[in-house]
Amino acid sequence: MTRGRQWEKVEKPLLDLLFDCSPHPTLDIARKCFQEQHIQDAAISVAEKVRLAGNDLHGTGPAHYDGFLVGAVGIGLKPSAGRKNGYTWCAYADHNTKPHQKDTKYCGEMRVMRTADEEECICFVGIVVVGNLRKEDKTRTLHPCEACRALMRRKYRFLFHPTTIVLTATPGAKIREVHTVEALMNAHLERWP
Numbered sequence: 001m002t003r004g005r006q007w008e009k010v011e012k013p014l015l016d017l018l019f020d021c022s023p024h025p026t027l028d029i030a031r032k033c034f035q036e037q038h039i040q041d042a043a044i045s046v047a048e049k050v051r052l053a054g055n056d057l058h059g060t061g062p063a064h065y066d067g068f069l070v071g072a073v074g075i076g077l078k079p080s081a082g083r084k085n086g087y088t089w090c091a092y093a094d095h096n097t098k099p100h101q102k103d104t105k106y107c108g109e110m111r112v113m114r115t116a117d118e119e120e121c122i123c124f125v126g127i128v129v130v131g132n133l134r135k136e137d138k139t140r141t142l143h144p145c146e147a148c149r150a151l152m153r154r155k156y157r158f159l160f161h162p163t164t165i166v167l168t169a170t171p172g173a174k175i176r177e178v179h180t181v182e183a184l185m186n187a188h189l190e191r192w193p
């Protein structure tokens with residue numbers, strides 16, 4: 001059963017566009033839909049909204065102690081409740097947290113992968129990350145961090161196909177990069193799978 005999740009309203013406009021693209025997606029169709037520009041734009045917009053929500057979490061202050069906020073959204077398929085052997089769209093958005101310097105970081109991507117696992121998502125066609133670069137980053141946009149990439153390769157490997165797209169963008173999406181998950185790993189000199 002699907003229970004209410006925190007970012008469902010934020011995810012809804014993206015899901016609406018995905019259902020418009022295909023009401024009964026197969027994996028092949030889902031991949032094609034996610035290649036469409038307006039769908040990638042909508043996914044970035046969801047990641048931006050959830051990222052900015054981290055600025056003031058329920059009036060309790062920012063989600064990150066020094067303002068390093070990152071929004072992520074995973075887009076994929078899960079078994080359809082109504083159609084035997086059919087699939088339906090799913091999209092999960094979240095942001096990172098590290099409220100105090102002493103706290104352990106928890107990335108938006110980590111939450112998105114955990115939720116997808118809990119919600120029985122079978123595969124991501126895309127995962128989108130929006131955030132500013134850190135000092136140590138040598139990439140043009142913020143990529144999933146080393147810890148997230150290790151989770152992608154191991155614990156949540158089942159969510160990724162070599163063709164899963166990792167779309168990373170700066171806030172405002174002036175710069176964006178599109179990698180397959182395999183190319184992302186290779187860019188960091190890591191093996192896939």
Ligand SMILES: [Zn+2]
Pocket residue numbers: 107108109110144145146147148149
């Ligand atoms: Zn991370």
